[in-house]
Amino acid sequence: MIIAIDGPAASGKGTLGKRIAAYYGLAHLDTGKLYRAVARATLALGKSPTDASAALIAAKALDLGTLADPGLMDGKLGEAASIVASHPEVREALLAYQRAFARRKPGAVLDGRDIGTVICPDADVKLFVTAAPEERARRRYRELREAGNGISEAEVLADIRRRDERDKNRATAPLAQAQDAVLLDTTNLDIDAAFKAAIDLVDAAMGPAGQAG
Numbered sequence: 001m002i003i004a005i006d007g008p009a010a011s012g013k014g015t016l017g018k019r020i021a022a023y024y025g026l027a028h029l030d031t032g033k034l035y036r037a038v039a040r041a042t043l044a045l046g047k048s049p050t051d052a053s054a055a056l057i058a059a060k061a062l063d064l065g066t067l068a069d070p071g072l073m074d075g076k077l078g079e080a081a082s083i084v085a086s087h088p089e090v091r092e093a094l095l096a097y098q099r100a101f102a103r104r105k106p107g108a109v110l111d112g113r114d115i116g117t118v119i120c121p122d123a124d125v126k127l128f129v130t131a132a133p134e135e136r137a138r139r140r141y142r143e144l145r146e147a148g149n150g151i152s153e154a155e156v157l158a159d160i161r162r163r164d165e166r167d168k169n170r171a172t173a174p175l176a177q178a179q180d181a182v183l184l185d186t187t188n189l190d191i192d193a194a195f196k197a198a199i200d201l202v203d204a205a206m207g208p209a210g211q212a213g
Contacts, residue, residue, distance in 0.1 A: 001024070001026065001106065001107035001124045001125070001206070002102050002108055002109075002110070002120050002122075002123040003017075003021075003024075003026070003107070003108075003109040003110075003123060003124065003125045003126075003127070004110055004111075004116040004119070004123035004125070004126045004127070004178075004181070005017050005020070005109065005110070005111035005112075005115065005126075005127045005128075005129060006111070006112060006113055006114065006115050006116050006117070006126070006128050006129070006175070006176075006177065007111075007113070007127075007128055007129035007130050007175075008113075008136065008160075008163070008164050008167065008175060009078065009082075009136065009140070009160050009163050009164070009167075010131075010136035010137070010139050010160060011129045011131050011136055011186060012129055012131065012139070012186045012191065012194055013111040013112075013127075013129040014030050014032065014111055015191055016111070016127075016129060016191075016194060016195060016198050017030060017109050017110070017111035018030070019191075019195050020109050020195070020198055020199065020202065021108070021109040023199060024107070024109075024202075025106070026106065026107045026108050026109050027104045027107075027108040028108065028109045028110075028111075029098065029101045029102075029108065029109070029110045029111075030067075030111055030112075031094075031098055031110055031111065031112035031113075031119070032081065033067045033072050034062070034067070034094050034097070034098070035081040035082075035084055035085040035090075035094075036072040036073070036080075036081040037062055037063075037066055037067060037069075037072055038055055038058045038059045038062060038081070038084050038090060038094075039055075039058075039077050039080035039081040039083070039084045040071075040072065040077055040080075041058035041061070041062065042054050042055045042058045042080070042084060043080060044058075045057070045058060049080040049081075049083035049084045050083055052087040052089060052090070055084040055087050055090050056087065056089045056090055056093060058084075059084075059089075059090045059093040059094055060093055062094075064097070073147075075140075075144045075147070075149050075156075079159060079162070082162075082163045082166050082167060083166070085167075085170075086166060086170040086171075086172075088171065088172040091114075091172055091173055095118075095119070098112075098119045099119060099120070102119065102120050102123075107124075113167055113173070113175040114173035114174075114175070114176075116128070116177075116178035116180075116181050117173065117176055117178045118173045121178070124205070124206065125182075125201075125202050125205040125206065126178050126180055126181035126182065127181060127182055127184055127198060127201060127202070128181040128182070128183050128184065129184045129186060129198075130183070130185055130186070130187075131185060131186045131187040132187045133157060133160055133161060133164065134157065135186075136160055137153060137156045137157035137160050138153065140156050140160065141153040141156045144156065182201050182205065184201060
């Protein structure tokens with residue numbers, strides 16, 4: 001079983017993806033961490049995330065063992081990750097790994113921005129998780145504040161709006177809801193309510209016999 005979860009930054013898709021995977025006993029991949037890792041490696045080379053050639057070198061040499069590093073969630077990497085993710089050659093370099101991960105037995109949950117449209121267009125279940133930009137900014141701001149980051153909520157909102165614009169309008173694999181994806185708006189839901197809603201949607205999509213219907 002493959003469950004594809006897409007959505008914009010701070011919509012809750014990563015947390016939901018992890019909990020859904022644990023619930024069904026599936027592997028989980030937060031594909032955003034791939035781009036964060038590439039962004040960090042690009043910066044470590046002394047290059048700008050806008051440098052497509054440098055980002056591609058970083059992507060091809062990516063150590064997948066670093067994906068568990070909590071440092072990848074540093075707020076400063078979000079913008080850089082969004083920039084490197086806009087390079088078609090970088091997305092192509094990471095495509096095979098994501099698809100191979102999805103084919104794991106007994107299945108996998110992948111969350112990102114193009115899972116249901118590009119990475120796993122034949123996924124058994126597709127969810128598109130979203131929330132109002134202001135609510136997403138409040139969530140990310142709380143996370144960053146708890147981590148000791150001094151950024152303001154207004155700065156977080158501006159960053160989210162920039163990332164939304166870039167993700168939706170990039171030429172390759174833009175953020176979009178797949179035609180057969182189910183929309184889950186978490187604006188007015190806490191994580192427990194959002195998780196319950198997601199499980200209900202997945203169960204309904206899989207049908208009583210455990211098959212996508």
